[in-house]
Amino acid sequence: MTKTSAEVRAAELAVLEQEALGCTRCRLAESRTQVVFGAGAPDADVMIIGEGPGQREDEQGLPFVGPSGRLLDQLLGEIGLERSQVYIGNVVKCRPPGNRDPRPDEIEQCKGYLRSQLTLVDPKVVVTLGNFSSKLLLRTETGITRLRGHAYPWWGRHLVPTFHPAAALRGSARVLEEMRYDFALIADVVAGRFEAPEPTPSGADTEPAPPDAPTDPEQMGLFS
Numbered sequence: 001m002t003k004t005s006a007e008v009r010a011a012e013l014a015v016l017e018q019e020a021l022g023c024t025r026c027r028l029a030e031s032r033t034q035v036v037f038g039a040g041a042p043d044a045d046v047m048i049i050g051e052g053p054g055q056r057e058d059e060q061g062l063p064f065v066g067p068s069g070r071l072l073d074q075l076l077g078e079i080g081l082e083r084s085q086v087y088i089g090n091v092v093k094c095r096p097p098g099n100r101d102p103r104p105d106e107i108e109q110c111k112g113y114l115r116s117q118l119t120l121v122d123p124k125v126v127v128t129l130g131n132f133s134s135k136l137l138l139r140t141e142t143g144i145t146r147l148r149g150h151a152y153p154w155w156g157r158h159l160v161p162t163f164h165p166a167a168a169l170r171g172s173a174r175v176l177e178e179m180r181y182d183f184a185l186i187a188d189v190v191a192g193r194f195e196a197p198e199p200t201p202s203g204a205d206t207e208p209a210p211p212d213a214p215t216d217p218e219q220m221g222l223f224s
């Protein structure tokens with residue numbers, strides 16, 4: 001029996017995960033409990049990327065568990081998606097001590113795994129959660145508050161940056177409502193309802209893009 005595309009992708013992701021589970025390329029291998037490779041549908045339309053595993057993720061070996069994971073599930077449910085229908089990963093696969101930001105050499109050693117995950121899953125939309133992963137993949141210094149609310153062309157697909165669920169859990173109703181807007185935008189892109197603005201003639205009155213927002217998809221992200 002011929003395998004489906006999803007089965008082929010799942011098998012290739014499993015091979016990649018086995019490699020990652022034994023990875024010792026950077027210092028994070030010394031302090032991790034276990035590698036948090038990623039989880040979800042191997043042919044998902046939506047791929048969600050966080051920064052790195054936290055303590056609970058490090059203990060369970062799964063991305064986005066605990067309160068942040070429950071809020072993420074809720075936001076997905078509001079646009080008609082379940083966790084099992086998306087793919088979730090992180091920039092780095094091992095927990096940085098104290099939940100610090102991953103360091104450049106750690107990202108360099110780990111980026112091949114993320115690149116391969118993106119290639120295999122081949123989602124329509126990449127969603128970056130929080131400042132770190134959004135700035136990193138979009139190669140910008142613009143903060144998440146100004147980046148969010150847009151769907152950026154990115155390597156033949158779209159990238160939608162939004163807040164990390166932890167920001168909404170800290171008690172800001174505004175952040176939660178803005179995340180809901182971003183997730184509705186994700187649903188529009190997946191459904192083909194989103195249309196990028198037409199190019200505007202020079203000098204025309206238009207809303208400016210966020211400062212330093214990426215404009216050339218061939219120069220974006222971790223993969224150039």
